[in-house]
Amino acid sequence: MRTSTVFGLLFAAFASVTTAASAQPGRGPSPVAKNMQALPVDPAPSYVRKDAPTDPIILKLWEEGMQRSHAGSLAQALLDSVGPRLTGSPNMNRAQDWLLATYKQFGVSARKEQYGTWNSWKRGAAFAQLTAPRVKALEINMLSWSGNTAGKWTEGDVVIVKPYQSPEEFAAWLPSVKGKILLASAPRLTCRPASQMAEFAMPSTQASLDSMQRDLSATYQGVTQRVPTFYRDVKAAGAVAVFESNYSQYPGVNKIFGSPRNAALPTFDVGCEDYGMLFRLAQNKQGPKVRVMAESEALGDKPVFNVIAEIKGATKPDEYVALSAHFDSWEGHSGATDNATGSITMMEALRILHAVYPKPSRTILVGHWSGEEQGLNGSGSFTADHPEVIKGLQFAFNQDNGTGRVVSTGPGLHPENGPRLAQYMGQMPSQLTQYIRLSGPSGIGSGSDDASFRCWGAPAVGLGALNWDYSNSTWHTNRDAFDKIIVDDLKHNATLTAMFVYLASEDAEKSSRVLVDPIPGGRPGQVITVPSCAKPQRDATQYRR
Structure with missing residues (x-):
C-alpha cells in the first residue's frame, strides 16, 4: 500500500473517531481522577443530568454533531x-x-x-545561514510585515544592538550598523524547559541562572522601541537585517509576531539555540557572519x-x-x-x-x-x-x-x-x-x-x-x-x-440585561458601573505594536 494511502486512512480515522461513550447521550461515564485538571473530581453540579435528555432536537443535535462531524x-x-x-x-x-x-x-x-x-503584506520564502566561523543553516521565521532582500542573498557581520538609554546614545551608535545583522533581544541562557531545570538543577545553579537571566533581559527589554523610528533609522544607516528571539518555554517553540514597523528591513525570529549561539559568538568577538534571503511584498492599504x-x-x-x-x-x-x-x-x-x-x-x-x-x-x-x-x-x-x-x-x-x-x-x-x-x-x-x-x-x-x-x-x-x-x-x-x-x-424569555455592580476588572481603586467601548482601529495609521 502506498504511503499516501496509509496516511489518508490514518487521517480519516483520526478526524472521525467516535468513542463508545459518545454513541448514545445519557449519563456520562464517571471521571477517573488520573488528570486532576482534565477530569474534575468534585461533585457534579445539579445541572448535570442523571438520565438521558428528552428534547428530540437535543437528541438530533447530538447525533449530527457526534456521529456526522465535519470538524x-x-x-x-x-x-x-x-x-x-x-x-x-x-x-x-x-x-x-x-x-x-x-x-x-x-x-x-x-x-x-x-x-x-x-497594511496588506504577502509572505514569501526566507532563509538564513551562518557562514563564519563555521557553516550552519539557522532556524528562523520571518516576522509579519518584514522587509525583503530584493530577491538576493545578503551577508553581514553579526553584532549586538547597543543597549542605549537615550536618543543621543542611539545616534552615536547608529553609524556602526552599516553592513551588519543586528541582534536585538536578550538570549536565553538555557533553552531547556523549566520542568527539567526544576527536576535536575542544583538550587544554586537555578538561582544563579535566574539572576543572570533577569539582568540580561532587563538590559535588552524593549531596545528596539526606545527610539520609535528604530527600524527606519538602522535601515537608513545600512543595516542588513534585525534578528530577535522570543522563546516560549519549550525546546523549538518560539512566539512569532510582527508589525508594520518592521517593514523597513528584513526582520527574523531565530530559534532559541541558534540565537544564543549567535549572541555568544558576537559577544566573544569570534567573527560571526550570516547571509540572509527574504521574499515579501508590501501591498499597501x-x-x-x-x-x-x-x-x-x-x-x-x-x-x-x-x-x-x-x-x-x-x-x-x-x-x-x-x-x-x-x-x-x-x-x-x-x-x-x-x-x-x-x-x-x-x-x-x-x-x-x-x-x-x-x-x-x-x-x-x-x-x-x-x-x-x-x-x-x-x-x-x-x-x-x-x-x-x-x-x-x-x-x-x-x-x-x-x-x-x-x-x-x-x-x-x-x-x-x-x-x-x-x-x-x-x-x-x-x-x-x-x-x-x-x-x-x-x-x-x-x-x-x-x-x-x-x-x-x-x-x-x-x-x-x-x-x-x-x-x-x-x-x-x-x-x-x-x-x-x-x-x-x-428560550421564551429574554436574557437579563441587569449588570453586576460594580463591574469587576477595573484598575486598582477604579469603580466601574457602566460599560464603555474603545473605538476600534479601522486602519493601521495609529497601530503601535
Missing part, C-alpha cells in the same frame, strides 16, 4: 491547505473565500463585511473584512444569538489553536443547527472576525456598526483559547443569566456538561471578542477550554499546527455550542 476535515482543509490568516494579507482573503464557499456547500447564507483598511454567516429567525428575526470567534492569526505556523479551533467550532455548530433545525425562532449569526490580534478591531467594528444586533442580542457565545473541550463558562456582566445557562445545560447530555463548571459574573475583559459585545452591556459568554498548556506551547507560536488539535474535543465543543444556541434561540 476534523474542516480543520485539516483550513490549516494545511489554506494556512495562516494575517489581517489584511492575501492569504486572509483566500481563507475568507474558503469560508464563503464552505458555507455555500452547507446551504447557509454568508457574506463579507468591510470594516476598514489595513487594502480593504479588510469580517465574514458573517446567518440563519434568519422564523418568528423573532430581530432578536439574535451570536457565535463569535476571531478568524485572523499570526503566521508562525498555521494558527491552529489561535484561533482556527474557535472558528471551526462555530462553523461546525452552525452546520449542525442548519442540518437539524433550519428554522430557529431567533436569528443565528456567526461572526468570523478579522483584526483581533491587532486589538479586537473586526468585532469592535461590527458591534459599533450593528446597534440592532446589540439591541436584540439574546446571547453571544465566544471561543478563543485553544483546542481543549469546554470546561468553564459564566454569565459575564449579567449575574441573572447564570441560572439561565445552568437551565440550558440541564437539558443537555451529561457527556457534554459533566466537565463544565459555571463561574460567577465577570468584567468586560479585553483579551477576546466577547469584550466587543460586553462593552455595550450586551450578554456575551466565554466558553473556556481545557488548557493543554496553550499559553506556552501553541499560542502565537511556530508550532501551532493541525497536529495540536484534539478532534474529539472539537466535536464535543461544536455540539455543545449548537445546543447552547438552539436553547437560547428557543
Whole structure:
C-alpha cells in the first residue's frame, strides 16, 4: 500500500473517531481522577443530568454533531491547505473565500463585511545561514510585515544592538550598523524547559541562572522601541537585517509576531539555540557572519473584512444569538489553536443547527472576525456598526483559547443569566456538561471578542477550554499546527455550542440585561458601573505594536 494511502486512512480515522461513550447521550461515564485538571473530581453540579435528555432536537443535535462531524476535515482543509490568516494579507482573503464557499456547500447564507483598511503584506520564502566561523543553516521565521532582500542573498557581520538609554546614545551608535545583522533581544541562557531545570538543577545553579537571566533581559527589554523610528533609522544607516528571539518555554517553540514597523528591513525570529549561539559568538568577538534571503511584498492599504454567516429567525428575526470567534492569526505556523479551533467550532455548530433545525425562532449569526490580534478591531467594528444586533442580542457565545473541550463558562456582566445557562445545560447530555463548571459574573475583559459585545452591556459568554498548556506551547507560536488539535474535543465543543444556541434561540424569555455592580476588572481603586467601548482601529495609521 502506498504511503499516501496509509496516511489518508490514518487521517480519516483520526478526524472521525467516535468513542463508545459518545454513541448514545445519557449519563456520562464517571471521571477517573488520573488528570486532576482534565477530569474534575468534585461533585457534579445539579445541572448535570442523571438520565438521558428528552428534547428530540437535543437528541438530533447530538447525533449530527457526534456521529456526522465535519470538524476534523474542516480543520485539516483550513490549516494545511489554506494556512495562516494575517489581517489584511492575501492569504486572509483566500481563507475568507474558503469560508464563503464552505458555507455555500452547507446551504447557509454568508457574506463579507468591510470594516476598514489595513497594511496588506504577502509572505514569501526566507532563509538564513551562518557562514563564519563555521557553516550552519539557522532556524528562523520571518516576522509579519518584514522587509525583503530584493530577491538576493545578503551577508553581514553579526553584532549586538547597543543597549542605549537615550536618543543621543542611539545616534552615536547608529553609524556602526552599516553592513551588519543586528541582534536585538536578550538570549536565553538555557533553552531547556523549566520542568527539567526544576527536576535536575542544583538550587544554586537555578538561582544563579535566574539572576543572570533577569539582568540580561532587563538590559535588552524593549531596545528596539526606545527610539520609535528604530527600524527606519538602522535601515537608513545600512543595516542588513534585525534578528530577535522570543522563546516560549519549550525546546523549538518560539512566539512569532510582527508589525508594520518592521517593514523597513528584513526582520527574523531565530530559534532559541541558534540565537544564543549567535549572541555568544558576537559577544566573544569570534567573527560571526550570516547571509540572509527574504521574499515579501508590501501591498499597501487594502480593504479588510469580517465574514458573517446567518440563519434568519422564523418568528423573532430581530432578536439574535451570536457565535463569535476571531478568524485572523499570526503566521508562525498555521494558527491552529489561535484561533482556527474557535472558528471551526462555530462553523461546525452552525452546520449542525442548519442540518437539524433550519428554522430557529431567533436569528443565528456567526461572526468570523478579522483584526483581533491587532486589538479586537473586526468585532469592535461590527458591534459599533450593528446597534440592532446589540439591541436584540439574546446571547453571544465566544471561543478563543485553544483546542481543549469546554470546561468553564459564566454569565459575564449579567449575574441573572447564570441560572439561565445552568437551565440550558440541564437539558443537555451529561457527556457534554459533566466537565463544565459555571463561574460567577465577570468584567468586560479585553483579551477576546466577547469584550466587543460586553462593552455595550450586551450578554456575551466565554466558553473556556481545557488548557493543554496553550499559553506556552501553541499560542502565537511556530508550532501551532493541525497536529495540536484534539478532534474529539472539537466535536464535543461544536455540539455543545449548537445546543447552547438552539436553547437560547428557543428560550421564551429574554436574557437579563441587569449588570453586576460594580463591574469587576477595573484598575486598582477604579469603580466601574457602566460599560464603555474603545473605538476600534479601522486602519493601521495609529497601530503601535
